Amino acid sequence: MKYYDKNTLIYLDGAFVKASEAALNPFAQSLHYGYAVFDGLRAYNTHNGPRIFKADKHFDRLKKSCEAVNIPYRWSNRELIDKCYELLAINNLREAYIRPLVLTGSNMHLTSSTEANLMIAAWEWGPYLGQNLLRVCISDIKRPNPKSFKTDSKISGQYVNSILATTEAINRGFDEALMLDHEGFVAQASSENIFIEKDFKIYTPPAKNIFPGITRQTVKNICKKLNFEVVEKQLTVEDIYTADSAFLCGTAAEIIGIKQVDDVIYQEEWEHSIGASIQRRYKNLVLENENYEVII
Structure with a gap:
């Protein structure tokens, strides 16, 4: 490009x-x-x-x-x-x-x-990861330890870590990498936060070992407005595999659904998921098609 x-x-x-x-x-x-x-x-x-x-x-x-x-x-x-x-x-x-x-x-x-x-x-730049549902893999590259690096800041050198993870994922035939933290819990994608849906609730990793994105907070605000419960908890790889659906979010990527993680394909249709409802609400919000001040 x-x-x-x-x-x-x-x-x-x-x-x-x-x-x-x-x-x-x-x-x-x-x-x-x-x-x-x-x-x-x-x-x-x-x-x-x-x-x-x-x-x-x-x-x-x-x-x-x-x-x-x-x-x-x-x-x-x-x-x-x-x-x-x-x-x-x-x-x-x-x-x-x-x-x-x-x-x-x-x-x-x-x-x-x-x-x-x-x-x-x-x-001009369309959604960073495109608009199709993603194929994501668990990466061998881990997020930096927050005790050795300012992981809640956007520091240029830190993104070598993300480049390695994304390149590994693409070389394996996937679209994006999902990275674990130093404790072995799911942290985030290379440059996006992750949310999963399970039994009509939304789960996302807590802020301590991730980059706490502005879009992540916007998603939480939208969920509150739509009366969807959001639970912050440490997520295991098994939690990701057994979710009903999942999506990534970030300023560059906006909100985009995940089709599969490794060999696990989500059975719930994306259009019927909570994530899709949040995606639609987010689009209306950024285009100011609704009361902007209500959510932000």
Whole structure:
């Protein structure tokens, strides 16, 4: 996929510049050590015009991620949100994925950075995992131990772990990987949270060993609105195999159902599942086809 052309503009350190002409610091810690922080947002083409879903929560998380790993954060989130809308306008985008990235400066020592640069890019991008039901496998690659890494922050270097898991899954003929935590319980997919349905209840792993996504919280809010019970508990692989249905969620992937995990095919029709009801409600929410403030 091509993410930009010769006319695409990005926001870089206070100015809009051509993506093709953006300079990269060859001595940046981000390049050598993966010492950077990012986030991902989606803009939707609503009847109110292009609207970025929960922009404030995403930029709050970007700031918190920087603070978690001692990267300076000197920007106003309100101003950055305004710049995102401006970026959409100058690139003629009404629906887009938006990627803010905080990069660190020149430093070959393994010490916290005192410099930081900010880039924001946007491009047209459909649901990350497509729209068909997924074939998922339990990965041999485990999530990092939260006592050794800030697993609740979006730190660039951490996503090598996700790349390895996803690549392994694809090489085995699946669409996505489901990863266990350091205790052997089901944690999440490579970059999405997981929910399962069992006996008309929804279950999801607790926040302690996963990345607690914004979409995950939105799903919980929707369930509350629709009177579906959500139980947070540590899930075993057997819990996943014996579920009635399951789905993944995330900003990039949105909400997408799972057809099978390893050799186990879910018997419940996706269209009749609680997950499908949540998926439909989520779509109405991001498109502002219902009372936005009621759920968020």
